[in-house]
Amino acid sequence: MTRDNRPDKSIPMPFFDWPILGNLVTVAINSIRGIELYDMVERTTKLGKYWIHIPALGMELHISDPPSIKALLEDLDSFALPPYRFFLFGELFGHGIFLSNGEAWNFQRNLAKPIFHLPSRTDMFETYHKAASHLLQVLDLAVTSGETIELQQLFKRFTLDTFSQIGFGYPLNSLLHPVQFSSSFDWIFKEVDNRMKFPWRRVTKEKEWRYHVGVIEEFIMGLIAERRKEGWEGKKDFLSRLLEMEAQKEITGVTEKFLKDQVMNFMIAGRDTTAVLLAATFYFLLQSPECEEKVAREIEEVVGKEVVTMNHTKELRYLKNVLDEALRLFPPAVPVNSRICLKDVVLPNKVKIRKGGYVSYSPFVVHRLKEFWGEDADEFKPERWEDKDILKHPYQFVPFQKGPRQCLGMNMAYEEAKCCIAILYQSGFRFKLLNKENPLLHNMAAILTARNGINVKVQKIN
Secondary structure, eight states, X not given: OOTXXXXXXXXXXXXXXXXXXXXXXXXXXXXXXXXXXXXXXXXXXXXXXEEEEXXXXXXXXXXXXXXXXXXXXXXXXXXXXOHHHHHHHXXXXXXXXXXXXXXXXXXXXXXXXXXXXXXXXXXXHHHHHHHHHHHHHHHHHHXXXXXXXXXXXXXXXXXXXXXXXXXXXXXXXTTTSOOHHHHHHHHHXXXXXXXXXXXXXXXXXXXXXXXXXXXXXXHHHHHHHHHHHHOOTTOOSHHHHHHHXXXXXXXXXXXXXXXXXXXHHHHHHHHHHHHXXXXXXXXXXXXXXXXXXXXXHHHHHHTTTSOOOHHHHHHOHHHHHHHHHHHHHSOOBOSSEEEEESSOEEOTTSOEEOTTOEEEEOHHHHTXXXXXXXXXXXXXXXXXXXXXXXXXXXXXXXXXXXXXXXXXXXXXXXXXHHHXXXXXHHTTEEEEESOOOSSOOEEOSSBOEETTOOEEEEEEOO
16 A cells, blocks of 8 residues: 555544654654554554554554454455565574465465374473473572562573473473573564664664574574484474474475474464463563462362373463463564455455555554453453453454464463463462563564563562
8 A cells, every 4th residue: 555545545544644754753762662552552542443554655554343353364365474574584484484375384384283283282291391390490599599580581481491392302491501592582583673663773783683693593403403313203393293204205395494494483483472471471460469369279279289281271260361361461472463465355344455555453452442342451350251252253352363374372372371370389489570560561573572571579488
């Protein structure tokens, strides 16, 4: 879309409109302040569920209407991932599932599916427990020393350890010692967001970018070489599965770059999203003592002193409500999800979009609209999920997307988060929140994160 061919002249434009730059300046200012998505909620409340966003040099139709979001996510013949997504992330993720469309996407999704089937997910609990044992060691030290712990980074190390084992059969043990791969991973994602807002950083920060990309690539290529050398027989990780399929000629054309892309996409799918979910859950819980007490009591009643299993996690129903409420208020995955129109399209609200036009939606925005969630939409209330009719439309709650591209690891994320939280409470750990900022400021890139982290003091009870 351009300024002269917006789909409908009645659709509102942004609050601020700068020549050439569109509302990039406003977006950049809000990004610096960490309130970009809150501004989008306010804009949607005032302008309606359809409005024109002008990131720079073009137009994008932003939608918050569940039926239109459904069309956007389900009609793969009409909507695809936009080319600029590869421009932003291509160097890091290559042609993996995160950036692919059509047959390439379908092929890679089918490769990954078996990892997330029930038998495989059941086996993952052993991995969760091993990483959790290291997590408990870190927290024990924090109790003794009295040091402040930042939960978002701590849980990123936890999920890095679980997903490195699940993804390529190698326990990084980053909870026990620093891993440069993890630091470079974080730097790259923050820099992607910075480059979207401040394009000149492609020049000023290029040297640092090269360094961190190099660290990541060297690390992953080293793992691939080691797995080829050791062999993959009897191993259940994703990389070993790919190498076995290559050996049995179930897939062809496997290169080291293909394997690198698969591993990188697997890591982004699992490390950050679950880590941010865990951190955000504690951020909200620690400001709701009654909810936290309910969680602790349910874990005591369901799990007791037993080793946490998948069957236990299925019975932690109130904790599921807590996780859903955290996902509603702070959904980590793809803060603003965009598509390009492959042909002329008419959305359910009769808005016409021409071929080549851009459309986007934000789970964060949809999850906070009072029209869908009531006047208390900004409040943390897990009890709202006890109402079986809470969803007026299934696409008003989309933390893992929906439709054909729904996150394969959705059930796994719930299970890992429940398992981790249950182990922490079972072991007697409690946190005291230090930064009770309201609203929770954020950084945006491929994953939504808490800008200032979630800082806590650690206590242990009998």
